Amino acid sequence: MPQGAIEIEHLSKEYPYGFLSLKKKKSLEDLTMRVEDGEVFGFLGPNGAGKSTTIKLLMRLIFPTAGTARILGKSIDDVSMHGSIGYLPEQPYFYDYLTAHELLDYFARFHRLTASDRAGRVQAMLKKVGLDTAKKIQLRKYSKGMLQRVGLAQAILHDPQVVVLDEPMSGLDPLGRREVRDIILGLKRDGRTVLFSTHVLSDAEMLCDRVGVIVGGKLRGIGAPGELMDMKAQGMEILFELSGAAGNLPLLEKATRTGERYRVQLPETELYAALDALKAAGARILSVTQIKPTLEEYFMHLVENDRAQASAVEVSGK
Amino acid sequence: MRNVQTVAANTFREAVRDRVLYNLVFFALLMMGAAILVGQISIGIEQNVIVSLGLSAISVIGIFIAVFLGVALISREMEKRTLYALLAKPVKRWEFLLGKFFGLVMTLTVNTAAMAAGLYIALWTVKHPLLKSDAYILVAVYLILLKLALIVALALLFSCFTTPFLAILFTAGIYVAGLFAADLRTIHGVDLDPGALRLMRGISYLLPNFQNFDVMSAVVHGRGVPGTIVWHATVYAILYIAIVLTGAAVVFSRRNLK
Numbered sequence: 293m294p295q296g297a298i299e300i301e302h303l304s305k306e307y308p309y310g311f312l313s314l315k316k317k318k319s320l321e322d323l324t325m326r327v328e329d330g331e332v333f334g335f336l337g338p339n340g341a342g343k344s345t346t347i348k349l350l351m352r353l354i355f356p357t358a359g360t361a362r363i364l365g366k367s368i369d370d371v372s373m374h375g376s377i378g379y380l381p382e383q384p385y386f387y388d389y390l391t392a393h394e395l396l397d398y399f400a401r402f403h404r405l406t407a408s409d410r411a412g413r414v415q416a417m418l419k420k421v422g423l424d425t426a427k428k429i430q431l432r433k434y435s436k437g438m439l440q441r442v443g444l445a446q447a448i449l450h451d452p453q454v455v456v457l458d459e460p461m462s463g464l465d466p467l468g469r470r471e472v473r474d475i476i477l478g479l480k481r482d483g484r485t486v487l488f489s490t491h492v493l494s495d496a497e498m499l500c501d502r503v504g505v506i507v508g509g510k511l512r513g514i515g516a517p518g519e520l521m522d523m524k525a526q527g528m529e530i531l532f533e534l535s536g537a538a539g540n541l542p543l544l545e546k547a548t549r550t551g552e553r554y555r556v557q558l559p560e561t562e563l564y565a566a567l568d569a570l571k572a573a574g575a576r577i578l579s580v581t582q583i584k585p586t587l588e589e590y591f592m593h594l595v596e597n598d599r600a601q602a603s604a605v606e607v608s609g610k
Numbered sequence: 611m612r613n614v615q616t617v618a619a620n621t622f623r624e625a626v627r628d629r630v631l632y633n634l635v636f637f638a639l640l641m642m643g644a645a646i647l648v649g650q651i652s653i654g655i656e657q658n659v660i661v662s663l664g665l666s667a668i669s670v671i672g673i674f675i676a677v678f679l680g681v682a683l684i685s686r687e688m689e690k691r692t693l694y695a696l697l698a699k700p701v702k703r704w705e706f707l708l709g710k711f712f713g714l715v716m717t718l719t720v721n722t723a724a725m726a727a728g729l730y731i732a733l734w735t736v737k738h739p740l741l742k743s744d745a746y747i748l749v750a751v752y753l754i755l756l757k758l759a760l761i762v763a764l765a766l767l768f769s770c771f772t773t774p775f776l777a778i779l780f781t782a783g784i785y786v787a788g789l790f791a792a793d794l795r796t797i798h799g800v801d802l803d804p805g806a807l808r809l810m811r812g813i814s815y816l817l818p819n820f821q822n823f824d825v826m827s828a829v830v831h832g833r834g835v836p837g838t839i840v841w842h843a844t845v846y847a848i849l850y851i852a853i854v855l856t857g858a859a860v861v862f863s864r865r866n867l868k
């Protein structure tokens with residue numbers, strides 16, 4: 293099996309809490325997954341699901357209770373590996389006494405770039421994230437969206453192989469989000485691996501080769517957005533027009549009506565019988581489509597399942 | 611060491627931009643006031659008053675900066691989460707810690723040097739020309755700087771595992787206790803249990819002995835400072851700082867960030 297860009301094996305994280313830190317709260321439980329080389333991977337989950345915990349574990353900002361992970365074949369304990377990865381923290385906050393130019397120049401120094409390379413890269417990144425005209429302003433005067441752009445610039449400053457972005461769209465206006473999407477797609481075109489966490493499911497659907505859904509510290513589903521939804525696909529939807537007297541067509545009881553247009557959902561096995569009945573009643577069939585849940589519906593289904601399980605455990609515990 | 615240098619330079623820049631060096635204005639005013647006052651009221655002891663006041667101010671201002679900024683070096687970075695992006699770069703945690711230490715020591719060096727220059731100017735206004743023996747003031751300033759570096763190391767260590775408030779208390783507490791470290795070793799005639807005396811003596815050797823860096827009384831009276839005292843204090847400070855920073859690095863290297 294070829295080496296994945298990010299390989300996570302049985303990663304767990306517990307936080308002590310309570311009196312004398314005797315109790316433990318599981319923030320991440322036995323996470324095993326791979327992000328393949330060159331893919332854009334979306335990490336989805338509600339607040340507190342364990343997305344940021346996983347990313348912080350990968351970045352060695354916190355340490356696992358159990359398990360291991362490798363990035364580009366190197367253990368996450370190996371600091372030299374950080375030369376090939378870029379990281380945007382959630383709600384980034386940088387030294388506010390520096391200008392964007394100074395901050396990027398400061399970070400670039402850790403990547404052993406020559407002075408001319410450094411100057412060139414810093415300038416190019418500022419332009420790429422649209423901060424070229426604000427580069428001499430101290431970061432304390434920046435808006436949240438501008439800080440997010442600086443964060444993105446420092447993450448890709450050294451042209452890393454793997455880019456890890458924690459909520460990259462957070463705080464951005466629609467234009468900013470579009471720019472971030474373009475940057476992610478640009479990274480993909482250049483063969484880079486991108487792992488990003490997000491709440492915005494439409495972004496994940498649009499950008500990701502694969503997504504992982506994490507709820508309550510556990511990975512609940514992983515695969516291409518289409519695959520995940522196909523697994524759950526069920527039923528058909530018919531859109532048709534019917535003017536005049538419809539008689540006593542039983543199908544109409546289940547249909548929703550807008551003017552002369554009707555929309556009805558039914559099991560796949562009943563499709564042909566329904567079409568025959570509609571044809572006999574003089575209906576004009578406009579479309580027949582398979583009902584595919586959106587990523588959002590799939591996501592909500594997993595979250596609700598998790599909550600139901602948690603409350604069941606709570607009740608049985610009582 | 612390049613990473614250490616880079617972090618140190620940025621820490622110095624932070625101190626300058628956060629207007630830490632503004633304390634020099636206070637020091638300058640104090641020295642000007644003292645020079646004017648001394649010229650009017652004291653006869654023959656101008657040098658003693660100016661040197662004593664100047665060295666005390668250098669020490670006290672330096673201690674405040676070392677304790678408060680020393681604790682803030684790491685705790686502020688953790689609280690504001692500014693070190694997240696930095697630690698994701700190819701930087702080892704001990705390099706970051708050492709860089710922060712040297713950055714603040716660099717700030718204190720510039721600050722102390724500027725204050726020493728101010729002290730000489732004040733001295734010159736009450737007594738000129740300056741004498742060769744006045745050069746001993748520099749020795750006292752150097753030893754104050756060593757003391758400040760040791761305080762910064764202690765502040766860094768405490769801020770690695772406790773809250774900023776407690777770290778300030780611990781650092782200040784150790785400093786005060788360290789001023790009496792030598793006295794604890796020579797306690798006689800006190801009605802104490804021999805076991806307690808042994809414990810006290812043991813603690814006194816663990817505490818940093820800040821009396822090693824105090825040559826003010828000799829310098830104020832224009833007496834020389836033996837070279838052995840300077841060497842001893844230098845080696846002692848370097849070793850103590852190395853041990854404290856190693857401890858800080860060990861704690862910080864396993865610390866989970868929020």
